[in-house]
Amino acid sequence: MPENTAPALRPRTAAGVHPGKPGSQSALRQRNQQRILSALATGGPQTQAELSRQTGLSSATVSNIVREMNGNRLVITEPTTSSGRRALSVRLNDTGAVAVGIDIGRRHVRVVLASLGYRILEEEAVPLPLGHCAEEGMDAAADLLAKLLGQAGVDRAAVLGAGVGIPGPIDRRTGTVVHGAILPEWVGINIREALAERLGTPVHVDNDANLGALAQVTWGPHRGTDNLVFVKVASGIGAGLVINGALFYGHLGITGEIGHATVSEHGVVCRCGNRGCLETVASTSVMIELLSRGAGEPIQTADIVDRAAARDPATLRIIDDAGLAVGRAAANVANTLNPEIIVLGGSLTGLGDTFLAPVRRGFIRHCVPLVGESTQVLMSSLGDRAEALGAAALVLGRHGALLG
Amino acid sequence: MPENTAPALRPRTAAGVHPGKPGSQSALRQRNQQRILSALATGGPQTQAELSRQTGLSSATVSNIVREMNGNRLVITEPTTSSGRRALSVRLNDTGAVAVGIDIGRRHVRVVLASLGYRILEEEAVPLPLGHCAEEGMDAAADLLAKLLGQAGVDRAAVLGAGVGIPGPIDRRTGTVVHGAILPEWVGINIREALAERLGTPVHVDNDANLGALAQVTWGPHRGTDNLVFVKVASGIGAGLVINGALFYGHLGITGEIGHATVSEHGVVCRCGNRGCLETVASTSVMIELLSRGAGEPIQTADIVDRAAARDPATLRIIDDAGLAVGRAAANVANTLNPEIIVLGGSLTGLGDTFLAPVRRGFIRHCVPLVGESTQVLMSSLGDRAEALGAAALVLGRHGALLG
Incomplete structure (x- = not known):
């Protein structure tokens, strides 16, 4: 592992500041810091020498990062002895601050509170009415956050920031949702500013599939994977890289x-303005539409899972068709x-192999x-929590980035 | 920066010795040497004292490294005076060492010689017979290199290394061409070892489209672009990222x-083993096949350009169809x-707007x-030189990496 030699301290107060470029010194430092934090979170208090062995980082790198984290109250250090020598024991200052992760969907908002030690303190989802306006969604997120902070006994001043996942492309020049999003009511709104005001903390907005991907390499079983694609299949279909x-x-x-x-040159018109997009054949909205035809009232996403469990032929066929199309796009x-890995997430994770098998085919x-043989295609083990967890990870990572 | 899994360039003076691990004494020395080279490349000739100020290295370190680089003919030193004192002026020895770039295609091999200052000293392409075996191609490359070194008056000992572009996927675990390459005769051969022996210099093998992409951000007008895709359309179609x-x-x-x-679910079988791949509808091989039907003898790629210039309707239609398909894949x-930028390269660059226009459509x-509006789609200005130039850039970049 290359040494990190260029600490570039940046003010913590700069809300909305961009994280260091991937591959840059600060990104490297951030990854090294996360490794140390993870080691402390999983292994408990340990000496710098032990951290060095566990992370593979040099003792100088561990020492530099620990000193900085100590200064920022992320860890607590105490003199100790190890094998008869003087050493420094390091443990997480787990109650120092919290990160907020918010996932806003077409029909729900989910909020998680995470400690610096990547421990989930509180987590809850509430339904939102379909077609809710942006203000409604943001108010619901603010209310839920206030409730969770109260339950956890955490002061608002201890909130480092909030990551927010939105099911739509975000133009990073403006921080606004771009036309073509799953939430048309949100298009053009500067969510970062509007939510930061409501929540009283810096807000980082990102696409929900991006956050799903981040969750996989942060909280999921794929920690440390260099190259991972998270494919989210829900009302919309998108990937985080x-x-x-x-x-x-x-x-x-x-x-x-x-x-x-x-996927279909002369297919139906998509909300993006093109025709025959993957979303027009494989999103849950389309699956629901197809399965609702002739039925008394429209079914819900959860019904797809239930009907598949009951081996309803039409449902199985529609899942198979969608899976094949998603698999082709993933290919x-x-x-x-x-x-190395493609992880399938979204609202159909409950289908398990029924959906994963046609995707793999x-x-x-x-x-x-050679690519087909060597790429793992897996179902997300984080279910519908991935995006909110990723949103919290975004804040924890940026916190690291800001420190580094 | 991506991890580089191919073996690192070995210093010529210590054959068989790997460069030091990051963090070791020799790695530190290499980093310092690169700092000095960068300072000379950007700031021009300067004294050791100036180099010391600019790099932050001690005067003893600068003096040691300059002495070594002088011995290796990387720099030239001259006595001078600075503020009335005797000093040593240091400048890059632009002709002291050369990097070799080799592009091997189905029907040609091209070799370039480049100086450390990214100046092209010699360049030449020779035809290869279609279906040539790997030995034939490698011998031709070695002969051409010997000729160009002679013309340039450069000693073989001054060759830093050779980059080699191959039109096929390279498995970086083994350095071999993977099944499905445009050059089936080359599959499975360890080109790196076989060519290193013939050329007497370390060899770095890469996919030709990758090298085309590298050339765009190194030699082309897109230097410094963060994210660029080079789409090569020739006998095969591939992209470098x-x-x-x-x-x-x-x-x-x-x-x-x-x-x-x-692109065509039930299309013709592709050399990769799948069906209806983009290559089966838009490669120059397919265009040649379509345009040769009914003709006395098969046409060549150059004929496509000539016929298009003469506004032959069938040729224009086939170019249009291929362009639309390539544009869709690029999308x-x-x-x-x-x-930010997509650059179109390969053997049809001579078609200019005749090919570029349907690709853009x-x-x-x-x-x-928003992606369509904000992405530049351009024709490569490096023509059929891109891959060989990129191959030389690979060596120069690795040389920097070795020193750093």
Whole structure:
């Protein structure tokens, strides 16, 4: 692991500041800090020498990062002895501050409170009415956060910041939701500013699939994976990309828009303005529409899972068709980026193999053989919590970035 | 920066010795040496005292490293005076060492010699017979290199290394060409070892589209672009990805395989083993096949350009169809990666707008609107030189990496 030699201290107070570029010194430092934090979170208090062994980082790097984290009250250090020598014991200052993760969907808002030690202190989701306006959604998030802070006994001043996941592309130049989002009522609104005012803390807005990807490499079983693609299938379909260990945003932040790959040249018109996009054949909205035809009242996403469990033939066929299409889109991404892992998330994770199997079939069918053989395609183990967890991780990571 | 899994460039003076691990004495020395080289490259000739101020290195360190670089003919030193005192002026020995770039295609091999100052000293391409075996191609490359070194009056000992572009995916675990390459005769051969022996210099093998991308951000007008996709359309179709300013290799090195995106579910069988891949409808091989039907003898790629210039209707239609398909594939990549620039290269660059226009049409048609509007799609200005120039840039970059 290369040494980190260029600490660039930046003020913590700069809300909305961009994190260090992936691959930059500060990104490297942030990853090293996260490794140490993770080691402390999983292994408990330990000496610097032990941290060095556990993380593979040099003792100088561990010492530098621990000193800085101590200064920022992220850890507490105490003199101790190890093998008869003087040593420094390091433990998390777990109650020092919290990060907030918020996931706003078409029909729900979920809020999590996470400690610096990546421990979930509180977590709750509440339903939102379909077609809610942005103000309604933001108010609901603010109310839920106030409730959770009260339950956890955490003062608002201890909130480091809030990450917010939105199911739509975010133009990073303006921090606004771009046309074509799943939440048309939110388009053009500067969520960062509007929510920061309501929550009284710096807000970082990101696409929900990006946060799902971040959750996989932070909270999930794929911690430390360099290249991972998170494919979210819900009312919309999008991917979050972890590249070289960091979320990748491209030029404007409009990455992973695989829901708008054309799969049917003369298909139905998509909300993005094109025709026959993947979303027009494989989103849960389309599945619901197809399965609701002729029924008395529209079914819900949860009904898809229930009907599949009851082996309803039409439901199984529609899941199979959607899975094959998603697998083909995932294959195109894999042929381009050759990631180690593709994780499938969204509102159909409850389907398990019923959905994963056709995705894998479509994937293998359309991959360059070596890529198909060597890429793991898995179902997210974080279920519908991934986006909110990723939102909290965004804050914890940025906190690291701001310190480093 | 992507992890580089291929073996590091070995210093010529210590054959078989790997450069020091990061953190070791020799790694520190290499980093310091690169700082001095960078200072000379950007600031021009200067005294050791000036170098010391500019790099922050002690005068003893600067003096030691300059002495060593002088011995290795990387720099030239001259006595001078500064503020009335005797001093040593140091400048880059631009002709002291050279990097070799080699591009091997189905029908040609091109070799360039580049100085440390990124100046092209010699360049030449020779034809290869179609279906040539790997030995034949490597011998031709070695002969051409010997000729160019003679012309330039450069001793073989001054060759830092050779980058080699191959039109096929390279498995970076083994350094071999993977099944499905445009050069089936080369599959499985360890080109790195076989060529290093012939050329007497360390060899770095890479996919030709990757090198085309590297050339754009190194030699081309897009220097400094963070995210750029180079789409090569020739006998095969592939993309090279520059992400966050560096070539991106993913897990195994099999990135940018857009030639194998399915465009026709029940299309003809592709050399990769799938069906209806982009390459089966838009490669120059397919265009040649279509235009040769009914003709006395097969046409060549150059004929496509000539016929298009003569406004032959069938040729224009086939170019249009291929352009639309390539544009659609480029749109899928842009929807995923949101790069600033997409550069079109390969053997049809001579067609100019005749090819670029349908590519742009297909691109806009299949892009998410904001991505379509904000991405530049351009024809490579480096023509058929891009891959060889990129191969030389690979060596110069690694040389920097070795020193740093």
